[in-house]
Amino acid sequence: MAATRYSGIRARDTDRADVCGLLDAALTDGQLTEEEHAARTAQAMRAKSFGELDDIFGDLQIPDDLVDAPVVRVDRRRPRRWLAPLAVVVAAAVAGAVVGGITRGVADSPKLPGLPGARGHSEPSEHVPMLTTGAGLGYFIAEYRAEFGDTKADEVTLYPEYVLVTRPARDNPAATARYHYDGNFDKSTTTPGRKPDVRTLDLATMDVPALAGLLAGAAQTTKVQGGTVTHAAAEFDSSATAGAGPVFRMHTTNQAGASGSLIVSFAGEPLRVNVTTG
Structure with a gap:
């Protein structure tokens, strides 16, 4: 050319x-x-x-x-x-920038008394925000660090009121544990024989303000009128090229049955939009 x-x-x-x-x-x-x-x-x-x-x-x-x-x-x-569906992603991200702006300090701050994520491991929280929002994502990352002492995981799936986590077992790194979080972390199952090449992601590398904006605009981006984010997942995309980093996948739906998904990098870079009519 x-x-x-x-x-x-x-x-x-x-x-x-x-x-x-x-x-x-x-x-x-x-x-x-x-x-x-x-x-x-x-x-x-x-x-x-x-x-x-x-x-x-x-x-x-x-x-x-x-x-x-x-x-x-x-x-x-x-x-x-x-x-082009991805053309609206950037504008949608701006809609939630204010929401995202309040979360970076939560995700990055030390655990001080009175801050979200500062509670003891066994103390239940009565103020967990909706976990499929930017505020909820930042809150969860702070809680996760307080619980495990790191921010590594195999996969994390956030629903409005709870989170499912897969990661190395706390008491046996050679096993895989699955945890359920709804204000407390409860271990549901442990599977022995964890493979040494299992890839782990780092929640601390997520750009929470950018992702907060995308969560706020996800229904608009996926053209799901009146929709909400039903769940969001931090994971590795099995269809991506070898060596690709983890992605954040947001799923939306509405009462009419329309649904869609927005897939972005941890930095908030748009990768793909899928729209399915009801």
């Missing part, structure tokens, strides 16, 4: 998100296979310039809502037939 005077301009996170939106729409529209989509999305997240981004989406049609985005060059506009 011939270079243009725009090729060397440095790309922003919003430009990468626009291209990911184009790729998601192209996958839905049948222009890309699953393998092509995965490969191009990985390229887009690593791209440093407009030139690199141009090479990723140059053969794709451009949706109406992205035709004037900086990443789309005027001389490259093409027929347009669909919308």
